[in-house]
Amino acid sequence: MAETGFELVILLPGPPDLLLCCYILTDISKFYTGDILEFHGSEGTGKTEMLYHLTARCILPKSEGGLEVEVLFIDTDYHFDMLRLVTILEHRLSQSSEEMIKYCLGRFFLVYCNSSTQLLLTLYSLETMICSHPSLCLLIIDSLSAFYWVDRASGGESVNLQESALKKCAQFLKKLVNEYHLVLFATTQSIMKKASHSPEGPSASSRPCDADTDYRPYLCKAWQQVVTHRIFFFKQDDSKSSNQFSLVSCHLKSNSLKKHIFIIGESGVEFC
Amino acid sequence: MGVLRAGLCPGLTQEMGQPLKMVDLAAADLEEVAQKCSLSYKALVALRRVLLAQFSAFPSNGADLYEEMKTSTAILSTGIGSLDKLLDAGLYTGEVTEIVGGPGSGKTQVCLCVAANVSHGLQQNVLYIDSNGGLTASRLLQLLQPRTQDEDEQARALQRIQVVHAFDIFQMLDVLQDLRGTVTQQVTNHMTRDRDSGKFKPALGRSWSFVPSTRILLDIIEGTGASGSSRRTVCLTKSPRQPTGFQEVVDIGTWETPEQSPVFQGEQT
Numbered sequence: 001m002a003e004t005g006f007e008l009v010i011l012l013p014g015p016p017d018l019l020l021c022c023y024i025l026t027d028i029s030k031f032y033t034g035d036i037l038e039f040h041g042s043e044g045t046g047k048t049e050m051l052y053h054l055t056a057r058c059i060l061p062k063s064e065g066g067l068e069v070e071v072l073f074i075d076t077d078y079h080f081d082m083l084r085l086v087t088i089l090e091h092r093l094s095q096s097s098e099e100m101i102k103y104c105l106g107r108f109f110l111v112y113c114n115s116s117t118q119l120l121l122t123l124y125s126l127e128t129m130i131c132s133h134p135s136l137c138l139l140i141i142d143s144l145s146a147f148y149w150v151d152r153a154s155g156g157e158s159v160n161l162q163e164s165a166l167k168k169c170a171q172f173l174k175k176l177v178n179e180y181h182l183v184l185f186a187t188t189q190s191i192m193k194k195a196s197h198s199p200e201g202p203s204a205s206s207r208p209c210d211a212d213t214d215y216r217p218y219l220c221k222a223w224q225q226v227v228t229h230r231i232f233f234f235k236q237d238d239s240k241s242s243n244q245f246s247l248v249s250c251h252l253k254s255n256s257l258k259k260h261i262f263i264i265g266e267s268g269v270e271f272c
Numbered sequence: 273m274g275v276l277r278a279g280l281c282p283g284l285t286q287e288m289g290q291p292l293k294m295v296d297l298a299a300a301d302l303e304e305v306a307q308k309c310s311l312s313y314k315a316l317v318a319l320r321r322v323l324l325a326q327f328s329a330f331p332s333n334g335a336d337l338y339e340e341m342k343t344s345t346a347i348l349s350t351g352i353g354s355l356d357k358l359l360d361a362g363l364y365t366g367e368v369t370e371i372v373g374g375p376g377s378g379k380t381q382v383c384l385c386v387a388a389n390v391s392h393g394l395q396q397n398v399l400y401i402d403s404n405g406g407l408t409a410s411r412l413l414q415l416l417q418p419r420t421q422d423e424d425e426q427a428r429a430l431q432r433i434q435v436v437h438a439f440d441i442f443q444m445l446d447v448l449q450d451l452r453g454t455v456t457q458q459v460t461n462h463m464t465r466d467r468d469s470g471k472f473k474p475a476l477g478r479s480w481s482f483v484p485s486t487r488i489l490l491d492i493i494e495g496t497g498a499s500g501s502s503r504r505t506v507c508l509t510k511s512p513r514q515p516t517g518f519q520e521v522v523d524i525g526t527w528e529t530p531e532q533s534p535v536f537q538g539e540q541t
Contacts, residue, residue, distance in 0.1 A: 044510045110337060121298055
């Protein structure tokens with residue numbers, strides 16, 4: 001059964017143009033299926049809004065500027081706001097009728113997970129679904145760090161035990177993304193503050209990506225290794241630009257940095 | 273959830289040779305596992321299938337979720353016009369709203385006012401979990417009296433407010449575990465001073481700060497004369513649908529006469 005699914009994927013015209021979608025996201029770098037992007041930032045910096053923007057771009061029909069592909073959204077902290085997604089779709093559709101909205105939403109799938117064990121088991125079960133939906137190209141996890149403290153508490157003293165579920169998730173996600181030609185976007189919250197007085201080890205501070213942000217990697221090494229791009233989100237602090245945000249996109253292999261500014265309006269994210 | 277035990281799911285009727293975790297069974301090479309424990313390879317394959325079917329989450333389709341949202345979402349007016357303006361019509365069901373402020377800034381007063389409005393104005397039930405002894409029934413009655421003179425109505429409104437005292441986290445978890453149904457949650461939080469910059473920030477740290485969808489900050493207006501002034505500023509500091517930074521002024525003593533603010537409700541069955 002799985003083999004037939006794989007053959008079908010090869011016969012279809014190549015993976016949909018997700019490159020265009022991501023081109024709009026950062027305006028310069030291109031992402032490819034098989035890429036794993038981590039959105040990192042403190043609360044209120046626009047990570048979830050950006051995910052809605054991406055989702056809307058994917059599920060809208062081609063005639064409205066979308067890609068007509070399917071999106072699988074895994075929500076671990078129960079923050080998903082259907083009302084907000086519908087508002088964004090309504091603003092972007094030229095004629096926002098009920099049927100049109102429902103037609104677009106038919107390409108959207110949502111799963112709730114409440115523990116890292118459940119996340120791992122769910123990923124395994126979803127493999128069949130991903131296999132049978134060849135137009136599913138975007139996998140979103142919001143957020144991957146939701147179980148960090150619970151895992152640490154239940155793992156006792158051993159770091160291995162604490163990280164075992166997330167480590168297996170990271171490895172399996174890499175496999176899924178490669179085998180089924182997906183792009184994965186995962187958000188992580190910046191719950192750790194970088195100690196301002198003690199210098200981090202040489203490996204952490206040598207990367208320009210981490211140098212000017214409050215970033216301290218805390219998720220397991222297996223996850224750090226599969227991430228291909230890390231995107232940091234910031235909120236501009238001036239009083240006149242209360243809805244202005246910025247993001248810095250960092251390609252980990254080439255160590256290149258790009259910065260972009262965007263605002264969040266009624267219809268979602270708009271790049272400046 | 274985590275370790276496999278006899279009886280946990282159909283097919284697992286005997287104890288494994290060594291304690292085995294669910295994540296290990298899901299991800300492992302079953303032939304290796306079969307050699308280490310007492311079950312056969314075939315039994316392990318069947319067990320894994322059952323495990324996945326029983327414990328993994330199932331995806332829902334967006335169109336179905338949209339239908340569900342239309343029938344189960346409601347926006348509850350707080351009864352305070354300026355606060356409703358900040359919150360984009362009121363408190364949304366399915367979300368957590370956090371009220372932050374220093375001591376004496378009026379957090380408990382806001383909670384009491386919202387409770388009174390929801391139970392009388394909207395005729396809905398309220399579960400009030402009190403963890404610092406700030407609730408007094410007499411103040412609730414005081415808030416209901418301007419809305420209706422009829423004592424029976426007042427009594428009915430008070431009956432819809434269920435009060436639970438939870439003075440430690442375990443009691444609170446017990447109460448929350450038993451809660452079912454579509455609710456909107458409102459929590460209060462204190463302020464602490466940030467170690468590095470000296471500015472005030474909400475307490476409970478970064479991990480908590482991600483949980484509420486909306487946060488409003490109550491502050492005492494400085495320089496308004498006597499410390500008994502009941503006027504406060506309310507500022508929106510986090511919102512999933514409005515730009516932040518807007519401020520309104522409220523009077524926590526009298527709460528301007530509750531206007532008939534339009535209450536938006538999804539089609540409720």
